[in-house]
Amino acid sequence: MKNFIFFSTLLFILFTGCIEDDFIEDFVEPEISITNAIDTLGLDTEYQFNTRFLNNTGQQESVEVVWESSDPTVISITQSGLATAHSAGTVVIAVNTVDQSISDAIEVTVGEETVEVEEPASITGSIMTTTFYDLEGTFTLSETDTGLFLDIADDYVTTSALPGFYVYLSNNRNSISGAFEIGEVTVFRGAHSYEIDGVSLNDYNFIVYYCKPFNVKVGEAVLN
C-alpha cells in the first residue's frame, strides 16, 4: 500500500500540462495609402487628404507622415495634408513615413472644380480553403447607400463539421487580431449574404474564415 501511495503521488507531481506558445507567421509589408484621392483640384481651393497606415502585422496605426508636392507653385501641401491649388498644371502628391521607407503617391491636376477618384462600388473574388476542409465559392463585396454587403454566390460550399466557424474582414491573411468579425457561418451551401455595419469597402484587404475553438484559419479571399 505504501508503494501504491508513493507512485500515485509521483504521478500528480510529474505530469501537468503547461500553457506554452504557438507562433503564427503574421508579417505583412507595411503600407500607407491616401484614402481619399482626387483626380482634379479646383483652382484656388483647398482639399484635406487623409491616410491610412498599416503596420507589419496589418494593424492600423497613427504615424507621423511627410507630405510632398512635386511642384508647390501648382499645388502646395502642408504637413497635415491640406492641399491648395495655385495655378494650372499637374503634380504628384506623395505621402511618406518619416523614415521615407513607405510611401504612396497620386497625380493631381488643377482644374475648374475638385473631382474625387471614382472608386469601384464593389469587389468580386473567390473564397478558397487553406486547409483540407471544404470551402470554396465566389463573392461580391459591395457598398451601397444602405451599407456594406457581402454576397456569397450559389457556387459556395463548405463543411458543417467545424464548431465555432466565423468569417472576418482582416488586413492580415494569417491573423484575426484586429479583424472585423462579420458573423458565424451558418450556411454551408449556396447563396447567402451578410450585412456589415460600420465598415467601408476598402477598409480591409482579406476575408478570413476562421475556426474559433481550434484557433485556426480555414480559408480566405483576397480583396483586390
Next chain:
Amino acid sequence: MKHKLILSIALALVLQGSLQAGGPWAKGKGKTYIKLSEWWTVFDTHYNDIGLLDPNVTTGIYNTSLYAELGLSNKFTATFNGALFSRNFMNNIRSGTTNDILIQGEALNSLGDIDIGLKYTFNQEARIPVALSVVLGLPTGIAGGGTQGNLQTGDGEFNQIVQLDFGSGFKVGNSDAYFAGYVGINNRTQGFSEEFRYGLEYGVGLANSKLWLTGKLTAVESFKNGDTGSSVTSTSIFANNSEFLALGLEANYYVTKTVGISAGFASAVRGEIIAAAPSYSVGVFLDIK
C-alpha cells in the same frame, strides 16, 4: 489435460485479466483491482471531417484517472472509470512578428467524466468466455469552459454503452498469453451521434507473468446521426461525430504481488474530427487477489 490447461490459463487471466482493464473475465467475488493513472495527449493537428490532417492550436489534455474493478460475485463485476482530475489547455497564440500574445492561452481544471458499469460473465470457465456489460457515462466534466467555451474536460452528455466482451487464454511457449475483444454500442444524448465501438488486444506474460505486454486495437465508428459539428463547440477528443482506429502498446509490471506499475502508448492511424497525436499513460495499480 488440454482442457485443464486452458482452464488454468483462464483462471490465471482472471487474476491478471484486469491488467488490460476488463476483458470478459469476472473479477471474482470480493476481489478488487484499482489503477491510478495519468493519461495525456498534446496535439497540434487533428483529423478533419474527411480524415485528412489539419492544424489547430496546440491543445493538451491530462487526465488523472481511477479505474477500479470490484468482484460482486463470481459472475458480476462492477467497474468504475473516472477522471478524478482533468486538465485541458490551449497554448497562447503569439505573433511571429511582434511576439505579442494575440490570443491568450487558457486552461480548465476540473473533475472529468466518469463511467460506471456492471459486467456479467456468462461462462467464466469456458474456452472463450463471453461477458455483457452496461456502462453509464456520466457527464461530470465540463463541456464548455474558458472564455471561448472551447475548453473541455468532458463531452457534456450522458452515454449508455452496451458492450459484449470475449477472450481466451493460451500458452505461447512457456508464457501465458491471451486475446480479448469487444463490440459495443454507445447511445448518446444532447445531439451527439451514436457510436459503434470495437477493439482487440493480445497480451503475453513474461518473467513468470510479472511483466505483461499488451498490444491493442481500439476503434470508434460514428453513426453520424446527431448534430453537425457546427451545432456544438466541441474540440479535441470530445467532438461530435468523432471516429478513430488506434493502435497501442501497454506494459504492466508487478513490483510486488499486489502492486504494479504500467506504461502505455496509443496513436490513431485513422480518424475523423479527432486529435492526431499519440496518447501516453503511466500508472500504478493495486491488485487484491
